[in-house]
Every structure is written in C-alpha cells, then in structure tokens.
Amino acid sequence: MQKLLELKDIVKSFGTHRAVDNISLSMHPGEKTVIIGPSGSGKSTLLRAINFLETIDSGSIFFEGHDVGYRQFKGKQVLDKPKIICKLRTQIGMVFQHFNLFPHMTVVENAMEGQVTVLKTTKATAHDVAMSMLEKVGMSEFADRYPSSLSGGQKQRVGIARALSMKPKLMLFDEPTSALDPELVGEVFATIKQLADEGMTMIIVTHNMGFAREVADQVVFMEDGSFLAKGTPNDFFGTQCQDPRIQSFIDRIF
Amino acid sequence: MKTRIEAITRSVVITTLLVLSLFALSAQAATPDPTGLNADALMRKASNIMVTGDLAGAIIIYLQIPAPGPEGDQGQFASSRMQAARLEFAMKNYSAALTVVDELLAVYPHNIEALQFQDSVKEAMMPQWKRLMQDTIKFVPHLLKGSLMTLLLVFFTIIISPIGGLLIALGRIGKFKPVSRLCWFIIWLFRGTPLLLQLFFIYYGLPAIGITLSPIPAALIGLSLNYSAYLAEIIRSGILSIDYGQREAAEAIGMSDWQAMRRIIIPQTYRVILPPVGNEFIALIKDTALVSTIAMVELMRTADQLFNASFNITVLGLAAVIYLLFTTVFTFAFEMLEARVGAYEKR
Ligand SMILES: Nc1ncnc2c1ncn2[C@@H]1O[C@H](COP(=O)(O)OP(=O)(O)OP(=O)(O)O)[C@@H](O)[C@H]1O
Numbered sequence: 001m002q003k004l005l006e007l008k009d010i011v012k013s014f015g016t017h018r019a020v021d022n023i024s025l026s027m028h029p030g031e032k033t034v035i036i037g038p039s040g041s042g043k044s045t046l047l048r049a050i051n052f053l054e055t056i057d058s059g060s061i062f063f064e065g066h067d068v069g070y071r072q073f074k075g076k077q078v079l080d081k082p083k084i085i086c087k088l089r090t091q092i093g094m095v096f097q098h099f100n101l102f103p104h105m106t107v108v109e110n111a112m113e114g115q116v117t118v119l120k121t122t123k124a125t126a127h128d129v130a131m132s133m134l135e136k137v138g139m140s141e142f143a144d145r146y147p148s149s150l151s152g153g154q155k156q157r158v159g160i161a162r163a164l165s166m167k168p169k170l171m172l173f174d175e176p177t178s179a180l181d182p183e184l185v186g187e188v189f190a191t192i193k194q195l196a197d198e199g200m201t202m203i204i205v206t207h208n209m210g211f212a213r214e215v216a217d218q219v220v221f222m223e224d225g226s227f228l229a230k231g232t233p234n235d236f237f238g239t240q241c242q243d244p245r246i247q248s249f250i251d252r253i254f
Numbered sequence: 255m256k257t258r259i260e261a262i263t264r265s266v267v268i269t270t271l272l273v274l275s276l277f278a279l280s281a282q283a284a285t286p287d288p289t290g291l292n293a294d295a296l297m298r299k300a301s302n303i304m305v306t307g308d309l310a311g312a313i314i315i316y317l318q319i320p321a322p323g324p325e326g327d328q329g330q331f332a333s334s335r336m337q338a339a340r341l342e343f344a345m346k347n348y349s350a351a352l353t354v355v356d357e358l359l360a361v362y363p364h365n366i367e368a369l370q371f372q373d374s375v376k377e378a379m380m381p382q383w384k385r386l387m388q389d390t391i392k393f394v395p396h397l398l399k400g401s402l403m404t405l406l407l408v409f410f411t412i413i414i415s416p417i418g419g420l421l422i423a424l425g426r427i428g429k430f431k432p433v434s435r436l437c438w439f440i441i442w443l444f445r446g447t448p449l450l451l452q453l454f455f456i457y458y459g460l461p462a463i464g465i466t467l468s469p470i471p472a473a474l475i476g477l478s479l480n481y482s483a484y485l486a487e488i489i490r491s492g493i494l495s496i497d498y499g500q501r502e503a504a505e506a507i508g509m510s511d512w513q514a515m516r517r518i519i520i521p522q523t524y525r526v527i528l529p530p531v532g533n534e535f536i537a538l539i540k541d542t543a544l545v546s547t548i549a550m551v552e553l554m555r556t557a558d559q560l561f562n563a564s565f566n567i568t569v570l571g572l573a574a575v576i577y578l579l580f581t582t583v584f585t586f587a588f589e590m591l592e593a594r595v596g597a598y599e600k601r
C-alpha cells in the first residue's frame with residue numbers, strides 16, 4: 001500500500017540549535033503514530049514542519065508519494081508558492097495545545113470558516129459538514145455558542161471538529177490535552193480514540209502513556225531532535241524494556 | 255344747508271383756538287425759564303454736576319432745558335435729552351431712559367441717534383434668556399451651515415483614514431523592506447509634525463512645486479494623511495496584540511496570508527482598537543477647526559466671522575455647543591459599537 005506520509009532526513013535548526021535533527025518517518029493510511037519525549041526535544045517543531053508552519057532546512061516530505069512543499073531556487077531549497085502550500089495544508093488537519101479557536105466566531109462558524117473561505121464551499125454545505133463534525137465530537141448542541149463560554153475540553157473538541165471539517169487525510173495533534181484540567185482529558189481522548197477507530201491517519205504528541213498505549217500502532221521516543229527509539233506500544237510499555245534511556249524517561253513520567 | 259354753515263363756523267373757531275394756543279406757547283418759550291438760566295448755562299451746569307459724580311442731579315438739570323420753541327431749536331434740547339437718557343442708561347434705569355428718549359422722539363421722530371439708542375435700551379431691557387434665544391435664532395442657521403462642511407470633512411476623513419491606516423499598518427508589518435520603511439517614514443512624518451503645519455504646507459506650500467489645490471481637497475488630503483498615520487499605529491498595535499496562535503490556526507486550515515488577515519486577525523482587532531480609534535475620531539471633529547486657516551469655511555470659521563462682526567460671545571458658545579453635540583453623538587455611537595463588537599468575549 002502507498003505511504004500517506006514519508007519524511008526523509010528532516011533537519012530544522014534555530015540558529016545553531018538543531019531542533020529537528022535528521023528525522024525520517026513513514027505513515028501508511030490509517031496508521032497512528034504517537035511521539036513522546038521530554039520538553040524541548042523538538043516534537044512540536046517536527047509536527048509544524050509536516051504542516052509547513054516551519055520551513056525545514058533540508059530533507060524532503062512526501063505526501064501520497066509526491067515530494068511536496070519545497071522547490072529548488074538558486075541552488076537552495078525554499079518553500080513552494082503559498083498557493084501550493086495552502087492546498088497541502090487543507091489535507092492535513094492540525095489540533096493545537098492551546099486550541100486556537102477563532103474567538104470572534106461561533107462554534108459552528110469555526111468549523112465552517114475553512115470550508116467557505118479556503119475550499120469555497122457554499123455556506124449551506126459547509127454548515128451541514130460542520131454540524132456533522134460537531135455531532136461526531138459531541139458538540140453539536142453548542143453550535144451557536146462562542147468559544148469563550150466553553151470548557152477546555154469542549155474547546156478542544158471544537159478544535160478537532162474544525163480540523164475534521166476540512167476532510168483532511170492526516171491529523172496532527174500537538175499535546176491536545178496538556179492544557180486541560182485532568183478531569184477534562186478523558187473526553188478529548190475519547191474523541192481522538194473514536195477518530196482513530198474510524199481509520200483516520202494521525203500523529204499524536206502526548207505525554208499520556210496510557211493513551212499512547214491504547215491508540216498507537218507505532219510509538220517514537222524523541223530526544224534532542226532525533227528519534228531515539230521506535231517501536232510498538234508493547235516494546236515501550238511491555239515488561240521487557242531494553243533501552244535504558246527510554247526506561248529512564250518512562251520512569252520520569254510515571 | 256344750515257348744518258353746513260354750522261360746521262364751517264365750528265372749524266373756524268377751532269382753527270382760531272389752535273393758532274391762539276400756539277402763540278401762547280411761543281410766548282412762554284420766549285420768556286426766560288423759571289431758574290433764570292438759559293439753555294447753554296444749564297448744559298454747562300449739568301455737565302459740572304455730572305463730573306462730580308452726581309448723575310441723578312445732572313439729569314434733573316438736563317431735563318430743565320425746554321423743548322424747542324417756534325423760533326427754532328438751538329440744538330440744546332436734543333443733546334440734553336440724549337445726555338440725560340445716557341446717564342439713566344448708565345445707572346441701569348432703562349425705563350427712565352426710554353421716557354427721556356421718547357420725549358426727544360416726540361419732537362424729532364427721525365433722530366437717528368435717538369432711534370439707535372432706543373434700540374439698544376430695549377435690547378438691554380430684554381431678559382437674559384430672551385436675548386440669548388434671539389441671538390441663537392439669529393446665529394444658528396449660519397453656524398449649522400458651517401457645521402455641514404465640518405461634518406463633510408469628518409465623514410470623508412473617517413471613510414478614508416481607516417483604509418489608509420490599514421494599508422500603512424500592513425505595509426509596516428509586512429516583510430518587504432522598502433514598503434515597510436516607507437510606511438515607517440509616513441507615520442514618523444505625519445505624527446511628528448503639527449497638523450496645522452501640514453495643512454499650510456499642502457495648501458500654501460505645494461503651489462510652489464506646481465500643485466495648486468483648492469481648500470476642500472487640500473483640507474481632506476491633510477486630514478486624511480494625518481489621521482491615516484495615527485490610525486496606522488493603532489491598527490498595527492492591534493494586529494500585533496492578536497495571539498500568534500490565531501494566525502497559525504488560520505494557516506493550518508489552508509488560509510493565505512491575506513485570508514488570515516481579513517477573516518481572522520483584523521476582525522479580532524476591532525475590540526482592541528475601537529476605543530483608541532474613537533478617541534482619534536473625536537479629536538478629528540475638533541481638529542477640523544484647523545482647516546479654517548486654509549480658507550475653508552466650516553463651523554469654526556463661521557463662528558469666527560460672526561463673532562468678529564457682532565462681538566457677541568454667544569456665537570462662540572453656540573459653536574461650542576455644536577461641537578459638543580457632535581462629539582457626544584460620536585462618543586455614544588462608539589460605546590454602542592464597542593459593546594457590540596466585544597460581545598463574543600462576554601457570552
Ligand atoms: N521559533 C523558534 N525560535 C527559536 N527556537 C525555537 C523556536 N521554536 C522552537 N525552538 C526551540 O527548538 C527546540 C524544540 O522546541 P519544540 O517546541 O519543538 O519542543 P517540544 O518537544 O515540542 O517541547 P514541549 O514538550 O515543551 O512542547 C526548543 O529548544 C525550542 O527552544
């Protein structure tokens with residue numbers, strides 16, 4: 001089966017600091033990858049690079065088999081034209097740690113905005129799609145509320161619905177629950193789990209081991225910009241953990 | 255027939271009586287007055303008393319100067335009555351002053367001085383509120399006509415300057431260096447110099463390089479440029495105050511820079527920038543007064559002209575009231591707008 005996403009030797013530096021250092025990763029459709037790792041290890045930078053919110057220094061990103069997002073210009077690798085980048089982004093949904101909902105729009109307008117403005121769907125169609133996505137995340141009854149009146153967990157579920165409304169092929173979650181009160185984490189994970197069960201391809205950055213274990217096909221442990229270890233949840237959370245660095249990180253978490 | 259003769263006889267009798275009584279009057283005028291002084295002496299005496307400060311005493315003497323007889327007036331009667339009337343006026347005895355002037359007018363009904371004086375006494379006698387109302391009725395139409403031009407200037411500047419301000423702000427934020435520098439320069443120039451100077455420059459200075467503008471375009475250009483520069487800084491800080499996550503969220507669903515700006519960033523700035531923009535627009539209403547210096551006839555200029563012609567302070571008061579009216583309406587309008595625009599945060 002063709003890979004949905006393939007990263008080859010991605011490098012991203014801030015000044016002299018290599019935030020992402022030579023990372024490669026393959027994702028087949030329907031696969032779920034969980035990235036774990038200490039703070040500052042480059043997890044967010046990697047996710048943002050996949051969505052072209054960060055411009056990588058070198059390496060390539062293949063989406064549905066095509067080398068995308070960058071072109072050669074005067075012997076240097078530069079980001080492709082904005083139009084092409086925007087098109088690519090519509091196929092990749094992103095969910096942010098701090099939700100980043102549009103506060104001046106109602107819940108349903110948040111989920112309609114991308115469809116109407118970017119995809120040029122009619123308002124009626126956009127509304128139908130938005131409502132069905134809100135239904136999926138259990139937020140349809142809040143459609144006409146403004147984000148400021150929602151709890152953190154509700155906000156994040158709207159954030160997921162907003163991303164889903166674009167009908168993306170890949171979903172990126174950057175610590176979707178770390179800004180939430182503990183009692184609200186469950187509802188968001190339930191929503192993501194449901195999405196996973198429906199076959200969505202996704203990359204999830206999280207510190208929640210229990211969730212990683214439940215949802216992941218593949219777990220990667222990232223430190224100092226590189227993947228230190230890759231494996232199945234069982235490799236990580238099973239009894240026979242080989243790598244002392246993974247072991248020490250897991251010890252720190254629990 | 256008989257009645258006819260009777261009527262004629264009666265009229266002859268009446269005429270005779272009239273002639274006789276005229277004679278009698280002139281005889282009395284010819285005789286020296288009871289005090290034994292002639293009119294000239296009385297005038298002198300009165301003015302001597304007047305300089306001692308005894309105005310009432312002077313008036314009594316002035317009023318002793320008799321009305322002119324048939325052999326003609328020596329001019330003393332008119333001037334004595336005017337003098338007496340002025341003294342009464344000075345002592346705020348307005349009705350007494352009027353009585354004296356009436357006496358004069360009975361003899362000389364067309365005496366200009368007396369007529370004018372009568373008018374000003376009547377004006378002085380009018381109650382304060384009535385005079386104010388009369389002035390108001392007299393001045394307000396002119397002032398309102400002037401206000402139309404003020405409103406026109408405010409209206410167009412309010413349309414133009416937010417657009418100009420937005421363009422300058424975006425240019426300044428943008429990554430293209432030459433445009434960014436140019437926008438910085440515009441802001442620096444127009445915020446750093448007095449609006450009055452800018453108006454002078456545009457109206458009186460530009461002709462030197464061959465650009466001659468009539469007052470209205472010159473005023474509009476000056477006000478618009480100045481206010482665009484001010485609004486640009488407000489809009490720019492408004493845009494920068496919006497969380498960067500908003501921009502990323504917009505980009506993540508595939509929006510272009512401009513779409514993110516227009517749909518996500520700029521609408522969120524309204525809440526932040528509306529209060530300072532409201533302040534600027536209220537300042538603008540008052541700043542339009544400055545264009546009166548470049549031959550624009552608006553509210554301030556109209557008030558100035560009326561004041562110079564009448565020296566009536568009411569004009570300036572009325573102009574102040576009209577400015578206050580405008581600024582008040584604006585203040586309330588902006589408060590309502592702020593409440594509506596910020597509503598999404600409260601719910
Ligand atoms: N825009 C930036 N400019 C400079 N340095 C940056 C920038 N963004 C990230 N970094 C640095 O890159 C490194 C990786 O950051 P990143 O946010 O990807 O880490 P992370 O794994 O997501 O951490 P966390 O778990 O705290 O979210 C950090 O050292 C960070 O300081």
Ligand SMILES: [Mg+2]
Pocket residue numbers: 043044045174175
């Ligand atoms: Mg992060």
